[in-house]
Amino acid sequence: MVACNGGKSATHKKLGINFELHQEEQLWVGDVEVEGLKPDAWYNWLSPKFGLAFALFPFKNSNSWQLQAVMPPDADGNIPTPTLESFNQLFKERTQIDGVTFTNSTWQSIYRVNIRRAERYRVGNAFIASGACHSIQSQEAWA
Numbered sequence: 001m002v003a004c005n006g007g008k009s010a011t012h013k014k015l016g017i018n019f020e021l022h023q024e025e026q027l028w029v030g031d032v033e034v035e036g037l038k039p040d041a042w043y044n045w046l047s048p049k050f051g052l053a054f055a056l057f058p059f060k061n062s063n064s065w066q067l068q069a070v071m072p073p074d075a076d077g078n079i080p081t082p083t084l085e086s087f088n089q090l091f092k093e094r095t096q097i098d099g100v101t102f103t104n105s106t107w108q109s110i111y112r113v114n115i116r117r118a119e120r121y122r123v124g125n126a127f128i129a130s131g132a133c134h135s136i137q138s139q140e141a142w143a
Contacts, residue, residue: 053070
């Protein structure tokens with residue numbers, strides 16, 4: 001049997017396959033108004049250190065943009081609460097671009113993504129594949 005029925009299915013539970021935490025990413029997210037960029041494209045700044053260093057996505061027919069940036073935890077495992085001021089500071093640090101300013105933020109949050117992978121993919125003649133091998137669980141901490 002090959003099961004491709006998702007990480008939340010009963011198949012892996014009946015086979016006794018556990019999911020181990022593989023990675024946890026935490027992002028600052030928010031809705032902001034932007035001066036200095038045209039709302040005609042998605043803007044992504046990538047880095048070897050953060051992956052998604054900074055991203056801005058304009059909302060259609062709106063002055064608002066979605067902001068996303070990977071935030072590593074501090075030494076105590078905490079992520080600082082995002083603010084309009086910290087969004088502006090982080091943008092300048094990560095992009096080194098002048099002339100872009102966030103003027104308003106109607107929403108700020110921390111978004112956590114836990115990626116879990118199956119500890120094994122086979123039990124006897126049964127195999128799990130595709131979505132049954134991983135489980136992505138998101139948790140948002142409203143700021």
